Amino acid sequence: RDVLEESNARAQENHALLNKFGICTVNLMSSPGSGKTTLLARTISELNKSALRCAVIEGDITSTLDSERLQPLGVPVVQVNTDPFGGDCHVGSHFVQGALKYLELDKLDYLFIENIGNLVCPAEFYLGEHERVVVLSLPEGEDKPLKYPLMFRECNLCLLNKVDLAPHLEVSAERFTENIHKINGALRVISISGKTGEGFEEWMTWLQTRRADHL
């Protein structure tokens, strides 16, 4: 268990540093393609409008594709690739610790960590974040919380994404929420669309409330 203890020790160091600078940190997790980057792009634009300063740590096995989509928004983005270090399927706390060295921590209100697309392993690793958010998109199907329960137990919020596609799918948002609450009755669910902006008011309010609560 040394590896996990070591990982948690670094995560605690990260958390202490983020608290010192008052940076509300969100670990964003999901299956591949659920819409994390699209959601982040619109979130950054909204935060910019409220003069709230944010940065992103972009976790991927390989490539800089997601960073390249966010950099034009004018916020600091640090890309972390696990491939050169064995291709871990989740972002580890040592990667976050390294990435923090590249950020001007005294100039940030929020930090988003976009984790690697994987509904299993990232849920097991604490990075030092204040909040853990799982993105679940309608096309994936209503049963995912029942089949991949750990992620839904470990998170504080679920963004039920791509709700703009509901008219074209045979799924019901109620059944998603029902299944989520069978696994974790306390998990808050916000229906959202990174494409159309539906649900963003509620998401932005949640972000501002959580920051006030933690810091």
Added chain:
Amino acid sequence: RDVLEESNARAQENHALLNKFGICTVNLMSSPGSGKTTLLARTISELNKSALRCAVIEGDITSTLDSERLQPLGVPVVQVNTDPFGGDCHVGSHFVQGALKYLELDKLDYLFIENIGNLVCPAEFYLGEHERVVVLSLPEGEDKPLKYPLMFRECNLCLLNKVDLAPHLEVSAERFTENIHKINGALRVISISGKTGEGFEEWMTWLQTRRADHL
């Protein structure tokens, strides 16, 4: 590396057994919710029509939801759950070896192993199969092959699924195929829909050709 050697040794034993009985075995992998179970349900119905006998090993972290969807089709389905053994995010060759004991091997032409929904780790573990098929669905986005390359390098076929949704998405099947071929020029791509049956003739022909090639 003992663990991987041990895993491969069992996989070789599985492969020898499957060859002895002439069972063409397909390891089906994808992100969560790409449509593996839906594809299998229609595939089983098609094989039943041609009097080809098949069975399924259903791999999941937890639950029997997928097995319950396939059992009504009248073929043997063995459910494997990794949760009681630590919650592995991929099916291992020892699980397959155990599951084979529950099957009447002299009565099978095909065996499908539905792997756990994860676009990363399952690609690293050989189970003894003849073919490895990755399902990639349109809603996940065109960039997945570039961001999760190992899976696309390790497979022999990609089923580009949910093409019935194309009119409602801003993606292009050509761009998916372009990105797949940047990672693995030899990976065959079949556009398909588990929901409507589009592309099934080509998929069924591929299955019958592969069986003839291997056995």
